[in-house]
Amino acid sequence: MVRTIGEAAAELGIEAHVLRHWEQAGALAVRRDGNGYRIFDDAALEQARTVLKLRRVGLSLPEVTAAMAPKKSAAQAVVREKIAALETEVRRMQQAITYLRHTADCRHRYLDDCPDCAAFVREL
Template identity: 75%
Template sequence: MAAELGIEAHVLRHWEQVGALTPRRDGKGYRVYDDEALEQARTVLKLRRAGLSLPEVIAAMAPTKEAAQAVVRAKIAALEDEVASRRAVITFLQHTVECRHRYLDECPGCAAFAREP
């Protein structure tokens, strides 16, 4: 299953150890990666690639939809904040490229950006 997902086997074992993946066990205690486990692992992988931490992944896979949605909404809000912050940086950098002042500290626009939190 690890090869099919393009990850290392130890990653699957780690996901199981922290509770993000719960493959069933056969009579001898060996993990059985059936279709259900594969789908669960794909979901974990997609959520990790979307930027969720393993604790967030576990919470996002909660049995109740409300609990899962709360985690996803919080992640969306954090990503939106990050996007807004990066847009402000892009605006500042574009200004510095077009700025007529030789030094950034001589420019009121650059100084205003520097004072922002």
């Protein structure tokens, strides 16, 4: 089935300009009809779905383009780098949650008076 850019965008739940941007950035390959209009066949729509999923898990457009490279090892390297970055971010967020929980229950009037709070601030 062939779709216009508007139909493809509606099916994906995004705006048409997003698909144009992805194409311009090199993350999406789209054919054109005789009049120059973008046409989305099933393969192009599936590629757009993949781009959308990768964007939603936090990959930038350059990372998406690299992750969709024909060479599997290059794609895997990008994904592994993103996993490492996300794991680092998760650890940082866990530390922040621990700190905030402590400060919510801290009996000290000022955070500087609390050794645990002061230690956390030094770790930042």
